Amino acid sequence: MTTENTLPAHHPGSLLSVNHLSIPDVSEILAATARIEAMPAPERAKLLAGRRVALLFYESSTRTRTSFELAAKSLGATTTLVSDKSSSIEKGESLKDTGITLRALGAEAIILRHNASGAPDLLARMTGLPVLNAGDGMHEHPSQALLDFRTMLTRLGLDAASASETCLKGVTVVITGDIRHSRVARSNAMLLPRLGARVILCGPEPLLPREALSLHPAIEIERDLDRALSQASVAMMLRIQKERLAGLSLDLAAYIEGYQLTEARIAAHAPNVLVMHPGPMIRGLEIQSEVADGPNSAIEEQVRHGLAIRTALLVRALGVNA
Amino acid sequence: MTDLLIRNAHVIDPATSLDAQKDVLVREGRISAIEHPGAFTTLEIKDTIDAAGLALAPGFIDVHVHLREPGQTWKETIATGTRAAAAGGYTTVVAMPNTVPVNDTVESLTWMLAPERNSAINLLAMPAATQGSLGEHLTHYEALAMGGAVGFTDDGKPILDDHVMRAALVTAARMGLPVSQHAEDTRLTGGCSMHAGPVAFRLGLRGMTVEAESNIVERDIALLREIESDEGLRPHLHVQHVSTAKALAAIRQAKQQGLHVTCEAAPHHFTLTDDALEGYNTNAKMNPPLRAETDRLAVIEAILDGTVDCIATDHAPHAAHEKEVEFERAPNGITGIETALGLALRVLHRQHGLPVAHIVALMSNNPAKIIHLKDRGSLKAGNYADIVLFDPAAEWTFAAAQSLSKSKNTPFDQAPMLGRVHATISEGRVVHRHGTAR
Ligand SMILES: [Zn+2]
DSSP, X not given: OOOSSOOOOOOTTOBSOGGGOOHHHHHHHHHHXXXXXXXXXXXXXXXXXTOEEEEEESSOOHHHHHHHHHHHHHTTOEEEEEETTSTTSOTTOOHHHHHHHHHHTTOSEEEEEESSTTHHHHHHHHXXXXXXXXXXXXXXXXXXXXXXXXXXXXXXTOOTXXXXXTTTTTOEEEEXXXXXXXXXXXXXXXXXXXXXXXXXXXXXXXXXXXXXXXXXXXXEEESOHHHHXXXXXXXXXXOOOGGGGTTSOOOHHHHHHHHOBOHHHXXXXXXXXXXXXXXXXXXXXXXXXXHHTSTTBOXXXXXHHHHHHHHHHHHHHTTOOO | OOOEEEEEEEEEEGGGTEEEEEEEEEETTEEEEEESTTTTTTSOOSEEEEOTTOEEEEOEEEEEEOOOTTTOXXXXXXXXXXXXXXXXXXXXXEEOSOSSSOOOSHHHHHHXXXXXXXXXXXXXXXXOSBGGGOSXXXXXXXXXXXXXXXXXXXXXXXXXXXXXXXXXXXXXXXXXXXXXXXXXXXXXXXXXXXXXXXXXXXXXXXXXXXXXXXXHHHHHHHHHHHHHHHHOOOOEEEEOSOOOHHHHHHHHHHHHTTOOEEEEEOHHHXXXXXGGGTTTOGGGOOSSOOOOHHHHHXXXXXXXXXXSOEEOOOBOXXXXXXXXXXXXXXXXOOOOTTTHHHHIIIIIIXXXXXXXXXXXXXXXXXXXXXXXXXXXXXXXXXXXXOEEXXXXXXEEEOOGGGOSSSOOOOTTTTOEEEXXXXXXXXXXXXXXXXXXXX
């Protein structure tokens, strides 16, 4: 049995979860990204001229915040940042009331980063505004999955301006690390199989419980990184958050031994593998510094695609044709 | 007090094995006589109700409700909660002690049960099993029992300490009263906001395992066995809102071994699964949480085979603004006192073939036995005239906005219901009336 009451729908411009995107939606986002990218800067800056976008960050994030902010500014939008470190989030004020206040102040879309899973759903429901999920708790980071997807398409020499159910056919993506706590892993593991990719999750049991198989019917789990790598076209590494290991029976030295992505591992098992990491990285823990900076790495490109994808998401949120 | 004649009702009284068309005569607030239709025509009774087409049963008894008074009257009051209960066909409810302050003294118990609280129906209470429900020192059981306590519970929290739980069972056994346990090993559920499983994983929420419930149930059953053999006492453990197959299996086994264990199931646990939390629906957030489909079916099976003794709603009102927060921050609990019959008939009767009389037993006769009510829970002549009249075939849609509860936090807004309460009579007074019953 499922839920008996239907929750009010959110604004169609929202992006709360990759599961709310159809394949045509994904395709349209890619196409818009390409079109915006090709525009001369002055023309691009007219797309959202005079529009107001609020960035609501309850959790600090230099990368994602700057990416969204620069994307919005490049489109001519006015942005305002409300962070937990600023005085703007009144002490104790609820997320609902903060959202309603931002709406009253003229915000037309809200980009939300929050440490509680599902916070963007709540904000979208309470304000009716388009809400872009910039990472919520252990739940999702949908714009990251889209930028990862675009990075794969360009680096694998595929069409970067359209998506289909088979566009990643033949591509095996190995996602390695703390999948239990990773919103990046969830969004990628739910999105990439729908685009034809084979997705293998890799990590020790405490970081990768069997429930992860429920992310998509085609998901696979492989505990041995070498075995996973030997099948991989893409190796997506995740940050190990040391503070989250408390209470889990995990030995850091053993983790490095078993799961660090090293030059030796790549040479032995996957010389052509595309190396990705959503950042921030801990060099020397989940990934060797040489690998992060090496020829297989697409880490810097991911950041560039992030900016591009977010322009398309903003344009979509505000209902503008680009 | 005026007399009342209810004519042509389909009388269902599991305690007296009555299941037939009858007229019911109520005098001085008590059941006076039940006879074949037309038997009382010679009497001159001004107040009559024609109940043709309706079932007439002993008023429902809920051993587990939260009325939020004292201390949180913006959520509910004794007056509003009991009016909502009357609308659900209830004539007796048992208030849980997790009010502010906690109901852990004779003074607070007396205050709660006083006529000034304006309860619409018969109000009973289970005071706290330990002072402040902190799980450390027992409350004064003897004095509380004298003051009207029908059991002891720290509901909302478990009694974790083995020695304290043992002492609670022993002391309550001397009063002949149950200890009602919220079975949750909170050492295993810190930071958890729903059932552990695939849905929790997908939603990025920490989950409560089924063992967090069953471990406590198993521990408590072991204590019963120990006390029976060591002390020659017969303690009564009542397990609240059982939600897992594992805990139910332990209870079933304990019953087979002759231990005095009873338990309750909540309508939401036999109707919904953790799928209802998709979209971070805080109106489906409760504790124990909605479980997997296998657990839901196990609850139904345990109801069918008699392992579950009664249906209790765990009616837990919260104001809208309290639920309109991040999922993990939202309080646990849903309202349920007006939807219990509609869900029981829809799910247990229509979908799983449980006879209506058995549902009536689960909602009136059996809960009366658990809390030792001698003159309620059945239509025996001389009992209080606590009566519910309902149309077991009526299909309707519940609208939360129309709820009489102060709070509307229910996952059953706009949900289909089977069986509608037409009138509720408490000690001979009509306390709720719906539609055309007259
Ligand atoms: Zn409870």
